[in-house]
Amino acid sequence: MKNIPVQEIKPAGNGETFDIKALLAAREPERYSLHTHYLNEMMVKVLQTIGYDVGFKSGQGQYLFDRNDARYLDLLSGWGVFAIGRNHPLLRETLTSVLASDLPNLVQMDVSVLAGLLAERLLGFVPFLDKVFFCNSGTEAVEAAIKFARRATGRPGIVYCEHAFHGLSYGSLSLNGDQIFREGFGDTLPGCHAVPFNDLAALEKALAKHDIAAFIVEPVQGKGVNLPDDGYLAGVQALCRKYGTLFVADEIQTGLGRTGKFLAIEHWGVEPDMVLVAKALSGGHVPVGAVLSRKGIFEKVFSRMDRAVVHGSTFAKNDLAMAAGLATLEVIEREQLVEKAARNGERLLTFFQGLADRYELVRTVRGKGLMIGIEFGAPRSLKLKASWTLLETVNTGLFCQLITIPLFKEHKILVQVAGHASHTVKLLPTLVIDDGDCDWIERAFETVIADSHKVPGAVWSLGKTLADHAMKARAAK
Known part of the structure; x- marks a missing residue:
């Protein structure tokens, strides 16, 4: 992505009104160039490499909206900060x-x-x-x-x-x-x-x-x-x-x-x-x-x-x-969010346990309430095992990105792994999610996990791309 030249911010003065909304709107196109120039350039590179550079512009409750007004379901909630949702x-x-x-x-x-x-x-x-x-x-x-x-x-x-x-x-x-x-x-x-x-x-x-x-x-x-x-x-x-x-x-x-x-x-x-x-x-x-x-x-x-x-x-x-x-x-x-977390958590845990029973790449499911981990592991079938081993040899835990990236790009769900070199995808949604959101989660995970069991397939093509990026990054060190 080409960086846009960073403009000088002129302080308000001489009777001018300081308008933060106008400033934000005017400088929005420079979101990534500002961070590359003044902040953490590596974070910008990560977002651009995995295709997460969609430019979120607003949030409401459990939802995020990007620069094109597409709606996403946020299952990170700012690492658990937004229990009551954004902008309550x-x-x-x-x-x-x-x-x-x-x-x-x-x-x-x-x-x-x-x-x-x-x-x-x-x-x-x-x-x-x-x-x-x-x-x-x-x-x-x-x-x-x-x-x-x-x-x-x-x-x-x-x-x-x-x-x-x-x-x-x-x-x-x-x-x-x-x-x-x-x-x-x-x-x-x-x-x-x-x-x-x-x-x-x-x-x-x-x-x-x-x-x-x-x-x-x-x-x-x-x-x-x-x-x-x-x-x-x-x-x-x-x-x-x-x-x-x-x-x-x-x-x-x-x-x-x-x-x-x-x-x-x-x-x-x-x-x-x-x-x-x-x-x-x-x-x-x-x-x-x-x-x-x-x-x-x-x-x-x-x-x-x-x-x-x-x-x-x-x-x-x-x-x-x-x-x-x-x-x-x-x-x-x-809003009885504690009780709501217990109820929706039980529903989702039951669903994910069903996935573990049906799909060999899903090793186990763990959680309480709306803190849920889906752990993936080495498959039994030879075709899947060969592809899994290739990814794991390049970078431990890389397989989980074959789940999180399609969830984001194709199903508008924001979720990530539970930690460095982890095989666990972690759900940490806001406590305000409803039945419709649970339906959305279940449809998306079912589709992506089913696709991950098809070799060759689009998911494993993504895996090869990620493996290539990882090897180039390692060679550049």
């Missing part, structure tokens, strides 16, 4: 109202009423916890949990699970189970140790030295939609109590209704010492994260008046973020 009218009205109210906001030497109200509302959903610390994102919530755990216990160690994802700043990066995110960034936080997910014996061995401040775990691992065994989280809780380690549940992606419960831990009846939420709490407009904690932990961290500001974040508790959180919780309750 209640959220927009709430934020507009806050902006029109001339609130003092971030006085710092004062406390916010909106922050108090959001904390009260959140803890109403999680009655076994007592305090809330607000921050700006999920990774900041993880960073805070590390500090709080070390301060509260006086211990240095943090244990996490293999294949986990907890964020990309240095503390949270130290708890990531995927090496690709760490490569080239030097040493991470000392005292952090990984154990296999679903392995209580390994966890007990790690905790037995009594030097571990916290064990942090995603109730459902986001990078593969990996579910805990039925007794795993209860066992985690028992071991943490036994060895004096704090049990931290990272619900940044799974929380606020995603799995068909307000928190995913409710499926297994456990009560961690800290719960981390973010993503969906923002409503998609103003970033916000939160650490929900037992009172005793807070009292160790904020233990005296001179320690009242020992940990914080400049923009945490800002009025727009707090109002966005309140409006999001209101929508979730008012």
Whole structure:
């Protein structure tokens, strides 16, 4: 795609009106050249290589619209941010109202009423916890949990699970189970140790030295939609109590209704010492994260008046973020989105399990509510096996693009793989999808997966093209 020369942006002045809508419309043709010139050029190349450079111009609820007004069903929802859908009218009205109210906001030497109200509302959903610390994102919530755990216990160690994802700043990066995110960034936080997910014996061995401040775990691992065994989280809780380690549940992606419960831990009846939420709490407009904690932990961290500001974040508790959180919780309750996620999730999981029974490339289906993973694996038939092996030799996990790209181009469904070198396609739709959307999903996946079993065929022609791109990229390194 030919880059359009980047124009100089002239600041408004001399009585001119600053019109963001007009500026956006005027500069829309430069979308990719602006990013190539000033931002992440590699991301632009990825979009252009796989044909995702359609120029989305608007979004409403579960739908996206491109430059030609074609409608797409979004099964990424901004990695789970848009649980209540894009541009929900209640959220927009709430934020507009806050902006029109001339609130003092971030006085710092004062406390916010909106922050108090959001904390009260959140803890109403999680009655076994007592305090809330607000921050700006999920990774900041993880960073805070590390500090709080070390301060509260006086211990240095943090244990996490293999294949986990907890964020990309240095503390949270130290708890990531995927090496690709760490490569080239030097040493991470000392005292952090990984154990296999679903392995209580390994966890007990790690905790037995009594030097571990916290064990942090995603109730459902986001990078593969990996579910805990039925007794795993209860066992985690028992071991943490036994060895004096704090049990931290990272619900940044799974929380606020995603799995068909307000928190995913409710499926297994456990009560961690800290719960981390973010993503969906923002409503998609103003970033916000939160650490929900037992009172005793807070009292160790904020233990005296001179320690009242020992940990914080400049923009945490800002009025727009707090109002966005309140409006999001209101929508979730008012529209019964937790129950809706459970109902639609059960329907889709049943459908995808049927695909696994009928198609040999579909290895297994996993999920809770509207967090669903479809894992593909090596086929039995010789023709399919030869084609699969070719792709896997070039790039592990490349086959999944033979599913996601046709879904996007031919069926207008936006979905992606669950992680780097993964064989799992992950659905993370908004919680507002309806029966018609479920019909759309089922038709599209049935068609694309059926086509992937035809060799030769259009899907495998795409595979050869992708393999060629991958080999050229490897040769250019």
